Amino acid sequence: MSTEELAQCSTDSPDAVLSCILDMGELLLTGGGEVFRVEDTLSRLCTAYGFQKINVFSITSSIVLTAECPDGKILTQTRRIVTRGTNLQRVAQVNALSRQLCVRPVSVAEFQKKLEDIRQERTYSKPVMAMGYALISCVFAVFFGGSWLDGFASAISGLVVFFAQQLIGRLRMNNLLENLLVSAFTALAVVLLVRLGIGHSPAKITIGNIMLLIPGIAFTTSLRDMINGDTISGLIGISEAVIKAIAIAIGFALVLVQMGGAL
Amino acid sequence: MEYVIQTLMGALGSVGFAVVFNTKGKRLGFFFLGGALAWAVYLLCVHNGASMFVGLMFATITAGLSSEILARVIHAPVLISLVPMLVPLIPGSDLYYCMDALIRSDKETFLVRGTSAITAASAIGLGIICTTAFSHIVFSIIRHMHRTAK
Numbered sequence: 001m002s003t004e005e006l007a008q009c010s011t012d013s014p015d016a017v018l019s020c021i022l023d024m025g026e027l028l029l030t031g032g033g034e035v036f037r038v039e040d041t042l043s044r045l046c047t048a049y050g051f052q053k054i055n056v057f058s059i060t061s062s063i064v065l066t067a068e069c070p071d072g073k074i075l076t077q078t079r080r081i082v083t084r085g086t087n088l089q090r091v092a093q094v095n096a097l098s099r100q101l102c103v104r105p106v107s108v109a110e111f112q113k114k115l116e117d118i119r120q121e122r123t124y125s126k127p128v129m130a131m132g133y134a135l136i137s138c139v140f141a142v143f144f145g146g147s148w149l150d151g152f153a154s155a156i157s158g159l160v161v162f163f164a165q166q167l168i169g170r171l172r173m174n175n176l177l178e179n180l181l182v183s184a185f186t187a188l189a190v191v192l193l194v195r196l197g198i199g200h201s202p203a204k205i206t207i208g209n210i211m212l213l214i215p216g217i218a219f220t221t222s223l224r225d226m227i228n229g230d231t232i233s234g235l236i237g238i239s240e241a242v243i244k245a246i247a248i249a250i251g252f253a254l255v256l257v258q259m260g261g262a263l
Numbered sequence: 264m265e266y267v268i269q270t271l272m273g274a275l276g277s278v279g280f281a282v283v284f285n286t287k288g289k290r291l292g293f294f295f296l297g298g299a300l301a302w303a304v305y306l307l308c309v310h311n312g313a314s315m316f317v318g319l320m321f322a323t324i325t326a327g328l329s330s331e332i333l334a335r336v337i338h339a340p341v342l343i344s345l346v347p348m349l350v351p352l353i354p355g356s357d358l359y360y361c362m363d364a365l366i367r368s369d370k371e372t373f374l375v376r377g378t379s380a381i382t383a384a385s386a387i388g389l390g391i392i393c394t395t396a397f398s399h400i401v402f403s404i405i406r407h408m409h410r411t412a413k
Contacts, residue, residue: 032284034342088346089285092339123285136279143272144356203363210362211276211355212283217346219380220353223388228395249362256366 013108014051014069015077020111021045022079024094025056025063027118029081031090035060035225035233041098048102060084060233086217093118126166133162137208146204153190153199154208160189161212176247183213183251191255206252213248215241266306273351274299281347290344293333297348301326305352315379316386322352323390331398345391354383 024045025038038058042065046054051067053074058064066076097114106114124132137158138151146154164185168178186209190202199205222237277298278291286294304325308318330344337344357380364372 032342032346033340037340037342086284086346088281088343089287092286092343095340096338124282124287129283132279132282136276136283139272139275139279140355143269143276143351203359207356207359210359211350211353214355214358214362217280217350217353219358220349220384220387221346223384224391227385227388227392245358245362246365249365252362253366 014073014075016108017049017111018046018051018065018067018075018077020108020115021049022063022065022077023115024098025058025065026079026081027090027094027115029058029060029063030084030087031094032084032086032088033091033094034221035230036228037091037095038063041095044102045098048105058233059230060236087123089121089123090118093121130159130162133158133212136212137161139208140211141204141208144204144207146199146201146208150199150201150204151208153193154205156193156198157186157189157205157209158212161186161209176243179213179244179247180251180254183248184254186213187252187255210248215244218244270299270302270306273302277347277350280350284346286343286347290333290337290339293337294344294347297326297329297333297344298351300329301348302351316382319352319383319386320390320393323349323387324394326352327391327394328398331394341395349387352383352387354380357383 021042025042028038028041029035035058039056042056042058042063043054046056046065046067050070052070053066053068055066056063061081063079063081064076065078066074068074097118101111123129134155135158138155141154142148142151161182164182165178168181171178187206190199190205190209193199193205194202218237219241222234222241224234225231225237226234228234274295277294281291281294301322305318305322308321309315313321326348327341327345330341330348333344334341357376361373361376361380364370364376
C-alpha cells in the first residue's frame, strides 16, 4: 500500500485502525508480554499508520492510546484487560505481525483478519498440557531434593492440579477462591498419595506442584518491571502474586489442618 | 552426579513450562540447553564461594545472553526464550517453605524463607535488566558500525 493510500485509510476509518492497533496491545498483554513492549509496539504501529503525537500508556490491566490523525482530529481509545495468562507463541506472533506491518501496512480488513488468525491459533491439546503439568511436577520434586518415587507421586498430583484447574475454571468463580480450591485438592491428593505409600516426603512432592501454582514467574517479572521503571505494573503484579500465594497457602492449610499434621 | 541429575531436571522443567506456555517446535531443544546452562552456572558460582544473590545474577545473565542470541536466530522476542530458561532459578522451594511456615505460624522460618525468596527474585530481576542494557548497547554499536561501513 502506498503512503497516500495509507494516509487515506487512516483518514477514512481512523477509529477502526486505532481499534486494531489496540487489539495488538491486548493480545500482547493477555499473552504475558511486558508493558514496555506493549507501549513500544503500539507507538510504532501508530507511526506506521500515519498518526502523529502518539501517547500510549499501559499497565498490566489497561491500555490508553491517544493519537492525532493526519487530518488533525485527536482520537483516544482505551482497553481494559481482565484476564491474563502466558501464551508465548502469541507474543511471538504479534511481534512478527507488528514488524511486518511497520514495514508494509495493510488495509483495516486485512489487519482484522490477521488479528483473528492469531486469536484462533491453536494451543496444545489438553492431553499434552496435562503431560506438561505432570512433567513439571515430577522434575521439580526431584530438582528440589526429592526421591524418584516422590517425583512419580508429584507427577500424579500434578495431573490432579491440571484437572482441578480445568474443572474449577468452568465454574467461573472468583480467582482467589479458584486458587484456594485447586490447592486444597492438590494437598488432598498429596496426603492421600503419601498415606498409600507412594512417595516419602510430602514437602518435596508438594514443591513440584507448587511450581505450577505459585506465581514465581509473575513475581520475578514484576520485580523486573519495577527495576525497569514500570513501577505501577510491578506493584500490581507483586500484589497479585502475593495474594495468590496466600490463597494457595490457605487452600493447603484447610486440608492439612483437617488431616491433622503438617507437611 | 547429584548435580548432573539436578541440572537435567531443571532443564526438563524449562521445557515443561515452555509447553505449558504454548511455545512450539524445535525451540524446545534450545530451551533445554539454556535452562541447563543457567543452572550449571549457578551451581558453579555457589561452589566457588559466591552468595546465592551473585550466583543467581550470573545465572540470569547467562540465560539472558543466551536468549538475546537465540532471539536473533529464531526471530522471536527475547521474552519467549528467557521465561522458560529462567524457570530453574525461580525460588520455588523458598516460596513453599515460606508458605508452610505461615500455616504452622512459625514466624522465624517465614521471615528467613520470605527474605530468601525476595532476594532471589531481585537477583533475577537485576540480572535481566543488566543483560537488556548490555545487549542494547552492544547491538546499537553493531548497528552503528554497519551504517558507517556502508
